[in-house]
Amino acid sequence: YNFTNCDFEKIKQKYQKTIYDDLKEYMNGTRSTQFNSTVSCNNRADCLAAIERLTFRPPRGCASLAGEAFALRTDATFTLQCPGYSSAQIHNTQAAKKRKKREVTTNKCLEQVSQLLGLWGRFCRTFRKQ
Amino acid sequence: GGRIWGVLQVQIIWFNFETVQVTWNASEYPGTNLTFLYRFDSGDTYDQCTNYILQHDLTAGCTLDAEQDEILYFSIENGTHPLLTQSHWISYYLKPGSPRDLSFLWQQEAVTVTCPDLLYDGFLYEVQHRSTFDTSWQSQEEETCNVTIEGLDTEKCYCFRARVKTTESSYGPDAYPSDWSEVTCWHGGQPTDLCPDKLLHPKFTRFIL
Numbered sequence: 001y002n003f004t005n006c007d008f009e010k011i012k013q014k015y016q017k018t019i020y021d022d023l024k025e026y027m028n029g030t031r032s033t034q035f036n037s038t039v040s041c042n043n044r045a046d047c048l049a050a051i052e053r054l055t056f057r058p059p060r061g062c063a064s065l066a067g068e069a070f071a072l073r074t075d076a077t078f079t080l081q082c083p084g085y086s087s088a089q090i091h092n093t094q095a096a097k098k099r100k101k102r103e104v105t106t107n108k109c110l111e112q113v114s115q116l117l118g119l120w121g122r123f124c125r126t127f128r129k130q
Numbered sequence: 131g132g133r134i135w136g137v138l139q140v141q142i143i144w145f146n147f148e149t150v151q152v153t154w155n156a157s158e159y160p161g162t163n164l165t166f167l168y169r170f171d172s173g174d175t176y177d178q179c180t181n182y183i184l185q186h187d188l189t190a191g192c193t194l195d196a197e198q199d200e201i202l203y204f205s206i207e208n209g210t211h212p213l214l215t216q217s218h219w220i221s222y223y224l225k226p227g228s229p230r231d232l233s234f235l236w237q238q239e240a241v242t243v244t245c246p247d248l249l250y251d252g253f254l255y256e257v258q259h260r261s262t263f264d265t266s267w268q269s270q271e272e273e274t275c276n277v278t279i280e281g282l283d284t285e286k287c288y289c290f291r292a293r294v295k296t297t298e299s300s301y302g303p304d305a306y307p308s309d310w311s312e313v314t315c316w317h318g319g320q321p322t323d324l325c326p327d328k329l330l331h332p333k334f335t336r337f338i339l
Contacts, residue, residue, distance in 0.1 A: 020299040033304050036217040037201045038172070117302070118201075118219050124300040125199055125221060127251040129274070 003048035006082035011048070012127060014077045015120055022070035023117055026105070032114035039115045040122070047123035052078065054116050061108030070116075138206060138213055143306065144220040146227035150202060153183060153191030159208055166192040168204040172217070176205065196220055225306035226294040229255065229275060232311060234290070236319040239282050243290060245275040245311075252300030256293050256307075261286040262325045271295065287317035287325035 041047035167176035183191030258267035
């Protein structure tokens with residue numbers, strides 16, 4: 001999916017109002033700077049694509065993040081602010097929603113979420129003063 | 131604030147979107163010239179530092195030109211043996227420049243302090259003020275460099291200073307606030323070099339006989 005036509009300003013506001021707190025809560029006191037930053041992005045669409053990839057396709061050693069609060073909110077935000085974005089087709093998010101039980105937070109998952117914080121931060125830093 | 135990774139205490143500072151300074155405390159390796167290798171793209175090969183910071187004639191840091199918001203990949207080595215290999219967004223260690231060109235607009239008992247905003251979002255502009263009767267600075271901050279402070283007593287002399295702070299959602303928890311701007315003082319809506327010593331409040335006047 002190409003994120004070029006999303007409403008970036010609204011996505012940034014949603015991130016700063018809610019998704020950021022969800023990500024911090026998931027980190028549960030672990031500082032994101034405790035992990036190496038390994039995933040980079042350069043512009044808004046690029047950052048959102050990387051965020052979507054890391055949110056819904058976690059690495060080996062981290063079962064799933066899709067059912068976490070930040071993922072559900074990210075999914076809802078993309079669905080609302082990105083024309084033609086439909087998560088159900090893209091990564092079967094419905095299955096994740098049914099799994100109410102919270103996944104085990106492994107160190108691999110913490111590292112993944114610290115990468116997400118890096119990508120979301122980079123996304124926010126693309127916004128210049130009006 | 132430095133961070134301890136492995137046996138080396140490393141501090142990273144990205145000065146005002148211009149240069150990155152990485153310094154290390156190599157007390158564990160006395161008399162050793164450690165080597166600093168770096169790159170800004172994970173696909174590139176490492177380059178060695180060309181601008182070392184020396185302490186007692188031994189390498190203690192490296193200064194790099196860096197104007198892009200990127201991930202810094204670096205390795206600090208003893209000979210060819212890597213002691214520490216890390217990669218971090220340099221924005222996580224940004225220290226913005228102090229606010230400049232502050233201007234003050236007085237209107238009765240309020241003043242609006244403005245200055246040029248930095249190019250990007252994600253900052254807070256903090257203005258502090260105090261009168262000669264205040265024991266500490268009082269703070270106010272906004273998302274743009276346009277801060278109005280109300281409830282000021284036109285009879286009193288006030289001093290002001292400002293700085294830029296990063297927001298955690300954009301710059302992470304370890305970024306630095308800027309240094310404070312110069313202090314500027316005002317009395318009766320006019321600039322003054324400094325505020326006169328505290329005028330004894332009539333109630334506390336003491337008479338020496």
